[in-house]
Amino acid sequence: MAQLQRIAIALDQLQQNQIWLTAQQQHYLSRVLRLQKGDRFIAMDGIGKWWLAQLEGKEAQILETLTVETELPISITLMVALPKNGFDEVVRCCTELGVACIAPVMSDRTLLNPSPQKLERWQRIASEAAEQSERSFVPTILEPVSFEAGLSSFATNHKYICEGRGNYPHLKKCLQQTGQTTILIATGPEGGWTEKEIDNAIQAGFQPVSLGRRILRAVTAPIVALSLISACEV
Amino acid sequence: MAQLQRIAIALDQLQQNQIWLTAQQQHYLSRVLRLQKGDRFIAMDGIGKWWLAQLEGKEAQILETLTVETELPISITLMVALPKNGFDEVVRCCTELGVACIAPVMSDRTLLNPSPQKLERWQRIASEAAEQSERSFVPTILEPVSFEAGLSSFATNHKYICEGRGNYPHLKKCLQQTGQTTILIATGPEGGWTEKEIDNAIQAGFQPVSLGRRILRAVTAPIVALSLISACEV
Incomplete structure (x- = not known):
């Protein structure tokens, strides 16, 4: 693999x-x-x-x-504000769900400053999860960078930032537009993004989206987002 | 609440x-x-x-x-074969996603025989998760029963059983039929359901469904299924 x-x-x-x-x-x-x-x-x-x-x-x-049979037809990059706990589980679940690249970022409310050993650990988890879920390819885990650096790193016209509060369209609705071959989806830390972060993301071409009317934890949101995007293959 | x-x-x-x-x-x-x-x-x-x-x-x-604002318009019961590890996380995530009732079952490949204290623990987790996610109601966690008993316990015409192998329609497709006010969704243990269990479920009126082309872990499958069903409110 x-x-x-x-x-x-x-x-x-x-x-x-x-x-x-x-x-x-x-x-x-x-x-x-x-x-x-x-x-x-x-x-x-x-x-x-x-x-x-x-x-x-x-x-x-x-x-x-x-020849690929278990990979998604779209390339999904998950930009995820590092949560205090549970990031291993995010890497594992999102790998199972077909993510292509995971880009951890440090946001204003991120509490964790990960050690370099962490990256190796996440890569090992991704590799094991790819094997277990019978994927053809192992997702890439990038080195953590600042949220601001993350905003300008990725080349795609389909950039979404998940936000629990506010009256934003549901991700599912936004996915109904066709021709999305690469998707960048960002999910926030415990306590959510700051208003300034959302503003900066909008400036950088991100569409703020909702994942439903309930407030999801920082570790649940990426799994829900990936579930919805990976179901686009159907 | x-x-x-x-x-x-x-x-x-x-x-x-x-x-x-x-x-x-x-x-x-x-x-x-x-x-x-x-x-x-x-x-x-x-x-x-x-x-x-x-x-x-x-x-x-x-x-x-x-008056409810954060609850789903559909009543979802999750019938879940108890996994060896990680059931706390299933209860937590599925509560955040709006599940109404969680019915743990013991399948042929279930390894765990939960103690009565476990039920109290799961109920406490559900209660905390309902509060955190700002739901109006706490989901019900039923006492674990055998898979066979579970099959005949629930009154709904919309019963789905998730199966990683085999050529079944994707859950997302099945959800597109309208008028589903109650849904029963079953997810399997590590190693999946046995052939006999799938046959019995079909006899009991369940539609086998797929959650995509990758093999999901026993603890990931319920979260993915709930993500897709809860997005039906959109």
Whole structure:
């Protein structure tokens, strides 16, 4: 089972066995995911096709077509404010539910300052959970960064931030718009996001969404969000 | 916050301030939930109206109309094969997600034989989680019974059993049929249901359903199922 990064591409980026990467994708692959020239990743068209690709700078070389049966057709990145407890369970459940990448962030109300050993631990949990749930690929767990850095790290037009209070549309409604091949979903810490964080997220192109009328814990919200998004494959 | 049992009624059961109970409802209230004459419960019409009612035998007296804002319009009973570990978390998350009743069952592959103290513990967790999530009502946790006994205990036409293997329709698809005011959903133990259990469930009117193409753990499946059902309120 491979631990490879995944990006969604548009079909017109594909020419023969080359993928022409957008500036955003180049930034994401080399700056956020820290891939080097020659490193491999997965390119997906969002409607079921996956390719093993090799980074060559502004383009990528397709090495082979992959057969996947247990992976989602969409690439989901979960940006999650580190909760005080229970993050192991978030990693485990969201891996089972098909997440592609987990990006822990430190928000204003985050209490935890994780040690570097934590990242290794989370990666091990993700790897075990991917195996147990019979996935073809292991999700990527990124190093924790500040919420502000997280806001500008990801290249997708479909960015949602979950907020328990306020009169926002339900995530399920927002998922009904078609053509979402990559989704970034952010969930908050105990006590929720600050008003300023929500404002900054909106500025960065995020749509605030609700997960229902009850207040969910910081560790429940990501699992609920992932359940709803992964059911989009149906 | 009240810890009252809930049943869904059809509007034609209502006459002035009386509810005429069906034989199934009488059985459920007095045999399964063990309510006595004079005990109170909640009657709901499944489209947002709730009444406080008092059991009088074959009928019930309406005492008052209730205002609810954080409760689901549907009454969900989760029938869950007791997992070896993590049941506390199932109770907590499913309470946050709006479950009305949790019915733990002992299946062929259930390893745990819970002590009577466990039930009190689960009820305390449900009560705390209902408060934290700002629900109006605390879910009922029933005493564990055998899977066979569980199969015949509940009065609803919408009964689903989740199964990780096999080519069953996705729960999300089944939820698209309208008019579901009460839902019974069953999730299995580590290792899944036995073939015989699935057959017996089908005989008892259950529809086997899938929760997606990945294999979920026994503690993840109920949370995913509840996430999908509770999103029906949207």
